[in-house]
Amino acid sequence: MLQRTLAAALALALGLSLLGGWVGPAAPAQAQKTQDTLVVYTYSSFVSYGAAQAVAQAFKAQTGAQVRFVATGDSRIMLAKLITERDVTGHPPADAFIGVEVNDLGTAEKHDVFVPLSAKDIPNLADVPPEIQFDPTGKLIPYEHGFITLVYDSRKLSAAQVPHTFKELLDPKFRKQLILEDPRTSSPGLSFLLWTIAQFGDPSYLDYWKQLMPNILTITQSWDAAFDLFSKGEAPLMVSFSTDHAYDVIVNKSDRIRVLTLNGEGYRTIFGMGVVKGATHPQLAKELLNIVLSPEVQSQLPETEWMFPANLNATARPIWWQNAVVPSRPVELPAAQVSANLKRWIAQWVKTVLGS
Amino acid sequence: MGQDGSRQLTPLLRRAGRVTLIALPLLFLGLFFYYPLAGLVQSGLSSNTGFTLERLTRIFSDSYLRHVLLFTVEEALLSTLASVALGLPLAYLLTAYDFPGKRWIKSLTIVPFALPAITVALGFILVFGNNGALNRGLMALFHLSSPPLAILYSLQGIVLAHAFYNAPIVTRFVAAAWERLSPRYEESARALGAPRWRVFLNITLPMLMPALASGAALAFIYSFLSFPIVLALGGARFSTIEVEIYRRAIIQINYSGAAALATLELLIALLFTLGYLRLAARYARHLQLATPRPTRSLLTGPAGPRRWLIYAFIAASALLFVAPIAAVLLDSFSRTWQDQTVFTLDWYLAIFRPTYSSLIAASPLQSIWNSLSFAGASMVIALTLGTGLALNLTRRRFVGRSLLELLVMAPLGISSVALGLALLRTFVRPPLxxxxxxxxxxIAHSILAIPFVIRAVRPALERLAPRLSEAAHALGASPARTTWEIVLPLIRPGLLTGAVFAFAISIAEMSATIMLTRPGLLTMPVAVYRFLATRQFGAASAMSVLLIAVIALAFVLIERSGERALRG
Structure with a gap:
């Protein structure tokens, strides 16, 4: 009796699962094929802080079409997801992608993800300054930029105690006081690594890292893990964005987080977007990119993305401009040099910093 | 249906039932585990030109990966030791002593095991961090200017967190065996003048060995495959193989490199599984059915220094197991406003406000419902398939039994990252x-849970005296009836443990889920993760508290209803 009962339960369970399997995937597949729904892959905070909603509304008003954002991870995870899914199924799962960091240009290029765009495809590009148009092939369009700097916890360190140069950061009094992000997995982490290379040259940057080791509390996988530790007071120094003070003032009504520009510098980070090669709706995708660059959407980026808008005609509240720090000396390595050396730089860093 | 017809049909049905009992679980594992896994291993062992071991050998020639490999083994061994050192005394306390609320505490011992790693990491940072409650307390107490204890962001932080997870497994397995241990041998030895410690070492411990080995092996394998805890509490300087697989597969778009590492990891984990199966078989004994063990009151029972030792141990356990959960609870009710920490209900109001749902792409209520229904479904599937396999593995002797055992236990050795990856690639194209x-x-949750069910049910089946079934047989009961009316009620504790583990694994699982999920299918741990990723730390804590409450409630309900249903 028991065996029959068990067998029946088993058959039922398996039958249901198979039935569910055949019925199930039809729904999302159909939704994807619906004519007027544009699928956009982006990173989770683009959706969760509200920028995506502004884009979707403007897009619907202008084209009458719907846009569906898929954002289940941060930008590098989503780019990898797009590439993996395309390689496995043979067709790209999205029409457009928002959120390729300048240093991932090489990855996008290597996997041939995006199509070239011309100036008439994206009229709003005319209002974007040339110095942040990072992709010489014209595939990735910048929509926001910012600066990687150090930030410090003013409750733990006074303004007199903080380091002002890379050298001062090596002081033993900062032992285990610095939170960093892993350059293999995090964009700010990679920017900081590139910043040290710009500062000390190749291969001297490795010597700097060896000396920096005792002062590092931990190297987190992602920026948000690092920011979580920093917020909880685990260490007073962190590699983060030059807009963090503005965020703290505006959102938390606090003056706890302050920005620290070593040598007056900050490493420039730029985020781009593009139309995916093989997209079902390339024309709609181009319209979407143009809308992201429109002054209306761009003016919402400072306080949703906590980044500087790419469009010069975008506006922001005075409180934003008073508290978002623009370093007097922005630093960046040429994109071509980064693409050519990135793999080796990271491998050397892993060997020196992690492999000992 | 006439009497004659059914009499002829019965042997046929019986045989069909027996075949189904073993064939269906194997079909399930074949389709959803071995087929995807074959694709994974193939990617790890092939290049453009065909079969190659190059990717595997490259792992050993890379000094960084060798370092990762060694570290993984080291932390797993230390974590296992710590889990046994904590879990065994806890099992003793639960078996030998009585105290108010013991039934509840027993039901809740498994809660730590079911918590998602991000919640545990959160609790650990709040309690054991540089700015955590422990350090701040010590600083205030001794007027120190800097935190005296550096616990996290190091090997010991990882080991401590793994002990938090795995000591409850050891406790659970050992206590279940201990309760059913006849006290007669120990009593005789004591009467003959043997000191307490010798009785424990020479009599009790050997009899507990199968359960202890089961628990320790699970602790080892779980620590070996650990991923989010290592990431959160260790950082990049303390990487395990699993973390490297994740990095390669999810971020570096190096699927074949990830597959090669996953293949190696699987080989090592299988080796341990095999070794453990041997060990457990050697120690397996048919024990007496339980005569109730005498218990003493914890409040009045122990005397002298022994009493203080026990109380100190309880205090330390409370610090490890209860404090992180309490800290998350406190955190969910506080908010920093103009640099002051104040009490607030905002986070709870916020996660139930419809506008918040866009943050995690689903409403919190829906994620609770998803988590519960996924866990319920996985529990039913894993318990049915796992018990069917365990009955076959225990009762019948047949050619290839050890091979079958290894085959069905193999999901234990698979990293959930690798499983998620393999399933994702299988599920995006026909036929699945x-x-x-x-x-x-x-499916992913059930696969991960099946070995746990087998592990929980088998020792109970092996302890069963065969003459009971033989007697039922002799009295004319069919094998099915014997199983239903004699065997299943007697292995009740094992079944319950299996059910609880299956439920726990499903509700806490995140690594594979996050790869297979889509917006409408969000689970609670993934919701916590999404909140953290968007600086909603308070909302993450509130969601974690909700998850802990749901888990604790579910465990108490499963155990209580299970006890009642099986008793009746």
Missing amino acids: ALSGHWIAIV
Whole structure:
């Protein structure tokens, strides 16, 4: 009796699962094929802080079409997801992608993800300054930029105690006081690594890292893990964005987080977007990119993305401009040099910093 | 239906039932585990030109990966030791002593095991961090200017967190065996003048060995495959193989490199599984059915220094197991406003406000419902399939039994990252195009849970005196009836443990789920993760508290209803 009962339960369970399997995937597949729904892959905070909603509304008003954002991870995870899914199924799962960091240009290029765009495809590009148009092939369009700097916890360190140069950061009094992000997995982490290379040259940057080791509390996988530790007071120094003070003032009504520009510098980070090669709706995708660059959407980026808008005609509240720090000396390595050396730089860093 | 017809049909049905009992679980594992796994291993062992071991050998020639490999083994061994050192005394306390609320505490011992790693990491940072409650307390107490204890962001932090997770497994397994241990041998030895410690070492411990080995082996394998805890509490300087697999597969778009590492990891984990199966078989004994063990009151029972030792141990355990959970609870009710920490209900109001749902792409209520229904479905599937396999593995002797055992226990050795990856690639194309369907998540959870069910049910089956079934047989009961009316009620504790573990694994699972999920299928741990990723730390804590409450409630309910149903 028991065996029959068990067998029946088993058959039922398996039958249901198979039935569910055949019925199930039809729904999302159909939704994807619906004519007027544009699928956009982006990173989770683009959706969760509200920028995506502004884009979707403007897009619907202008084209009458719907846009569906898929954002289940941060930008590098989503780019990898797009590439993996395309390689496995043979067709790209999205029409457009928002959120390729300048240093991932090489990855996008290597996997041939995006199509070239011309100036008439994206009229709003005319209002974007040339110095942040990072992709010489014209595939990735910048929509926001910012600066990687150090930030410090003013409750733990006074303004007199903080380091002002890379050298001062090596002081033993900062032992285990610095939170960093892993350059293999995090964009700010990679920017900081590139910043040290710009500062000390190749291969001297490795010597700097060896000396920096005792002062590092931990190297987190992602920026948000690092920011979580920093917020909880685990260490007073962190590699983060030059807009963090503005965020703290505006959102938390606090003056706890302050920005620290070593040598007056900050490493420039730029985020781009593009139309995916093989997209079902390339024309709609181009319209979407143009809308992201429109002054209306761009003016919402400072306080949703906590980044500087790419469009010069975008506006922001005075409180934003008073508290978002623009370093007097922005630093960046040429994109071509980064693409050519990135793999080796990271491998050397892993060997020196992690492999000992 | 006439009497004659059914009499002729019965042997046929019986045989069909027996075949189904073993064939269906194997079909399930074949389709949803071995088929995807074969694709994974193939990617790890092939290049453009065909079969190659190059990717595997390259792992050993890379000094960084060798370092990662060694570290993984080291932390797993230390974590296992710590889990046994904590879990065994806890099992003793639960078996030998009585105290108010013991039934509840026993039900709740498994809660730590079911918590998602991000919640545990959160609790650990709040308690054991540089700015955590422990350090701040010590600083205030001794007027120190800097935190005296550096616990986290190091090997010991990882080991401590793994002990938090795995000591309850050891406790659970050992206590279940201990309760059913006849006290007669120990009593005789004591009467003959043997000191307490010798009785424990020479009599009790050997009899507990199968359960202890089961628990320790699970602790080892779980620590060996650990991923989010290592990431959160260790950082990049303390990487395990699993973390490297994740990095390669999810971020570096190096699927074959990830597959090669996963293959190696699977080989090592299988080796341990095999070694453990041997060990457990050697120690397996038919024990007496339980005569109730005498218990003493914890409040009045122990005397002298022994009493203080026990109380100190309880205090330390409370610090490890209760404090992190309490800290998350406190955190969910506080908010920093103009640099002051104040009490607030905002986070709870916020996660139930409809506008918040866009943050995690689903409403919190829906994620609770998803988590519960996925866990319920996975529990039913894993318990049915796992018990069917365990009955076959225990009762019948047949050619290839050890091979079958290894085959069905293999999901234990698979990293959930690798499993998620393999399933994702299988599910996006025919013939198993389940991508984006809830059943894909339930399948992944069931696969991960089946070995735990077998592990929980088998020792109970092996302890069963065979003459009971023989007697039932002799009295004319069919094998099915014997199983239903004699065997299943007697292995009740094992079944319950299996059910609880299956439920726990499903509700806490995140690594594979996050790969298979889509917006409507969000689970609670993934919701916590999404909140953290968007600086909603308070909301993450509130969601974690909700998850802990749901888990604790579910465990108490499963155990109580299970006890009642099986007793009746």
